[in-house]
Amino acid sequence: xxxxxxxxxxxxxxxxxxxxxxxxxxxxxxxxxxxxxxxxxxxxxxxxxxxxxxxxxxxxxxxxxxxxxxxxxxxxxxxxxxxxxxxxxxxxxxxxxxxxxxxxxxxxxxxxxxxxxxxxxxxxxxxxxxxxxxxxxxxxxxxxxxxxxxxxxxxxxxxxxxxxxxxxxxxxxxxxxxxxxxxxxxxxxxxx
Amino acid sequence: xxxxxxxxxxxxxxxxxxxxxxxxxxxxxxxxxxxxxxxxxxxxxxxxxxxxxxxxxxxxxxxxxxxxxxxxxxxxxxxxxxxxxxxxxxxxxxxxxxxxxxxxxxxxxxxxxxxxxxxxxxxxxxxxxxxxxxxxxxxxxxxxxxxxxxxxxxxxxxxxxxxxxxxxxxxxxxxxxxxxxxxxxxxxxxxx
Numbered sequence: 136x137x138x139x140x141x142x143x144x145x146x147x148x149x150x151x152x153x154x155x156x157x158x159x160x161x162x163x164x165x166x167x168x169x170x171x172x173x174x175x176x177x178x179x180x181x182x183x184x185x186x187x188x189x190x191x192x193x194x195x196x197x198x199x200x201x202x203x204x205x206x207x208x209x210x211x212x213x214x215x216x217x218x219x220x221x222x223x224x225x226x227x228x229x230x231x232x233x234x235x236x237x238x239x240x241x242x243x244x245x246x247x248x249x250x251x252x253x254x255x256x257x258x259x260x261x262x263x264x265x266x267x268x269x270x271x272x273x274x275x276x277x278x279x280x281x282x283x284x285x286x287x288x289x290x291x292x293x294x295x296x297x298x299x300x301x302x303x304x305x306x307x308x309x310x311x312x313x314x315x316x317x318x319x320x321x322x323x324x325x326x327x
Numbered sequence: 328x329x330x331x332x333x334x335x336x337x338x339x340x341x342x343x344x345x346x347x348x349x350x351x352x353x354x355x356x357x358x359x360x361x362x363x364x365x366x367x368x369x370x371x372x373x374x375x376x377x378x379x380x381x382x383x384x385x386x387x388x389x390x391x392x393x394x395x396x397x398x399x400x401x402x403x404x405x406x407x408x409x410x411x412x413x414x415x416x417x418x419x420x421x422x423x424x425x426x427x428x429x430x431x432x433x434x435x436x437x438x439x440x441x442x443x444x445x446x447x448x449x450x451x452x453x454x455x456x457x458x459x460x461x462x463x464x465x466x467x468x469x470x471x472x473x474x475x476x477x478x479x480x481x482x483x484x485x486x487x488x489x490x491x492x493x494x495x496x497x498x499x500x501x502x503x504x505x506x507x508x509x510x511x512x513x514x515x516x517x518x519x
Contacts, residue, residue: 167397194385201390205359
């Protein structure tokens with residue numbers, strides 16, 4: 136997606152060779168109009184597919200996913216990272232390893248909101264090692280629902296997460312910008 | 328806002344007399360179209376005001392706030408609840424007491440995204456004791472920016488948060504549904 140790649144080149148900041156900061160427009164300050172265009176792009180890419188639900192994970196995935204939900208006219212469900220008092224009843228849950236924070240956390244979705252008849256499009260902002268996305272796939276499978284595909288805004292193509300999900304898990308994965316390499320000096324090179 | 332009140336009556340669940348669960352349409356599963364209508368309602372209520380930025384707090388505020396940001400055609404900034412590796416540099420921060428979780432956490436916004444010239448509309452899903460909203464107001468004031476107002480989807484009118492923000496803090500607060508009282512048996516009574 137050209138508009139996204141242009142924006143990453145303009146406003147993304149590469150730190151330490153492996154961290155790509157996009158918090159000027161994607162995950163701290165957020166450009167709503169860019170997200171609308173991202174949602175329209177997913178609508179084009181998954182045209183003709185039957186989708187009944189969008190699934191994402193808190194927090195920064197939510198902004199993108201709600202725009203996609205509006206575009207497809209279906210509900211959004213977001214997985215929570217820790218069980219709160221306010222989720223009562225039965226849940227689907229699985230542990231996810233976080234490289235950013237060096238911890239493992241549980242992700243949780245109420246059984247009320249993922250049903251065997253659901254056809255789910257999973258949306259997230261970033262894909263690196265792919266652990267969060269794998270966790271979401273696990274929840275959908277636990278519910279007996281169908282995974283139509285996954286849409287990721289930025290994929291770090293030099294980390295193994297994306298290929299594992301495509302090849303080993305057999306999930307259709309649409310990344311709108313795949314970073315092939317990046318350096319502090321040279322910036323970002325996208326896979327074409 | 329009638330559509331919202333109708334939806335709360337239909338799908339909201341009162342637990343233990345003081346917990347109002349709206350996770351079927353507002354903060355776990357989310358109805359994107361309802362959120363669009365909510366954003367349009369804020370646009371009407373703050374018509375004629377100059378607004379340069381929407382501010383909310385992760386996680387469930389984000390879905391509503393990004394819709395509002397799209398409606399006003401300005402960026403959204405969301406305060407984070409814990410400092411992550413990926414927020415470098417200077418931040419505004421303040422502690423917030425959580426009654427839901429019985430803990431205190433810090434909320435954080437990068438100084439890059441709140442400037443003295445900003446005119447900020449704060450958006451959140453719930454207002455009860457008002458501590459999260461007060462925290463957001465503190466961050467805006469720390470930045471030297473102007474608070475145009477605050478928009479809350481559901482206010483628990485029987486808790487003191489809303490009146491404190493209106494009367495003691497002098498902030499224009501627009502709540503789309505104010506719960507006057509609620510019981511497990513009788514459901515929700517709204518303030519008219």
